[in-house]
Amino acid sequence: MGSLVFLLLLGLAGWWAFEKSRRKTHPVPPGLQKDIDLPHEQEFELYHNALSLCSMKSRVCLAELGIPYRSHPIHLIETGAYENISRRFLAVNPAGTVPVLVHGGHPIYESHEQIRYAAQHAPPGSRALTPADPASKAAMEAWIDRSSLTQDPMAEGEKSAGNAVPRLTLPLFAAMIEEIPTWSILEGLLFHWDRKRPVMFLTMKLRGLSRFHQTGPFGRMLDRGHRLMNDHLDALEARLVESGGPWILGGDFSLADVSWLVILERIRQVDNEHLFLGAGLRPACTAYWQRLQARPSYREAILEQTHSTIVRGTERLRSAKAANPVLREALEGAAR
Ligand SMILES: N[C@@H](CCC(=O)N[C@@H](CS)C(=O)NCC(=O)O)C(=O)O
Known part of the structure; x- marks a missing residue:
């Protein structure tokens, strides 16, 4: 019996090593x-x-x-x-x-x-999303960079709003992972290049949406994400006032706006719009976000291509906070 178990374990280890390679x-x-x-x-x-x-x-x-x-x-x-x-x-x-x-x-x-x-490389007749004049182009590049997700988002949060997004998304991850079977996450433990990620999802799955923030660094990470996003949105607010709008470069919609649309969409997905926008808060960003949502590209590329797990995750997050003021304070307190 013992040697049978040994052979089985040896076979599994061999399969894992082969598959991993x-x-x-x-x-x-x-x-x-x-x-x-x-x-x-x-x-x-x-x-x-x-x-x-x-x-x-x-x-x-x-x-x-x-x-x-x-x-x-x-x-x-x-x-x-x-x-x-x-x-x-x-x-x-x-x-x-x-x-x-x-x-x-x-x-x-x-x-x-x-x-x-x-x-x-867009077909002839497409909208020009890159300005011709060098100063506007440089400004566009800077605003693309300020929204990008870099290789090491946790270490470079001040650099860009995109790097604040993984921290901000933690509650949505916790809500979404409730639907995912544990054995699917185990595949990541076996084969993902960054074991911290499946460990994070497994921990969230075990702790649940209402308690994940009390575990390890999650609460602190989320708070920092909120503070970072506040700073990045203050900079965007100042830029929109300076450019006179309606877009980051002024009159011309550009790749910079494409890049910021998705930051604001993530804020919506994680049920944080009320923390960062509206009710007199950042009026230029608030109006900008409404203009972005009115574009056909928002419907086509975001709303029509969403996944039911995201929609249900946002809903679950919203109801959990509505039902539990202590949870709401824990997940939102640092943003106020
Ligand atoms: N800097 C890259 C980031 C790419 C990236 O990290 N993508 C994430 C999703 S936003 C991913 O595929 N992660 C793999 C994983 O979570 O296992 C880019 O801008 O394309």
Whole structure:
């Protein structure tokens, strides 16, 4: 009996080591990879996830430019499974992250590179999302950077609002993960390159939405996310007043607005709009957010491409806070 168990364990360890070697990830260079050829059916194809901030940004950009594309939705654990570390997806992006834009079979890595690339390669007649004059272009680049999610968001929160987003999203993650089976998260423990992520989701799953913030660093991370976002939105408010609106550069809608649309959308998804906007708070940002939501690209790339797990997660988060004022204070206190 003992030797049978030993053989079984040996077999499992062998399978794990073999499978792990086939799912090795490594960093990829940003931008167009001309030397990689991927199977494709359409000129543009996009591998993306409904919740991912960077995926939303690339989708909004393609919608604004009117670029048709073949859509490849890829699950991250929060929407259902670790599809981003499947062998099939790692062949598309060995870094295991979404989004990936593919043009003529060549991948473009990093969402801020994807939107710049798409703006340069849009069909004739598309809206110009990049200004011609160098000063406006430099301002646009600075505002794209100030919204981007960088490689190390936890260490670079002051740098950009995108880096504050993972902290801000913690309560939504906790709400969404309630729907995801534990065995799906275990796949991440076995194969994800960053074990901290599946450990975080497993902890949230075990503690539940009402108690996750009392565990380890989660409460502090969330508070810091709120403080960082307050600072970034104050800067956006000042910029919109300075530019005179309606957009970040003034009269012309640009890639900077594409990049900030998704930050404001994440604030909505995590039920934080009332903390940062409205009721006299940041009037320029509030009006800007209303204008962004009125754009067809918002409906097409965000609302019509959402995932039911996100919608239910936001709803669950809202009702949990409404039913429990102590939880509301714990999840929102630092933002006030
Ligand atoms: N800087 C990259 C960030 C890409 C990234 O980190 N994507 C996240 C989703 S927003 C991801 O795929 N994470 C994989 C995971 O959570 O397992 C970009 O802008 O494209």
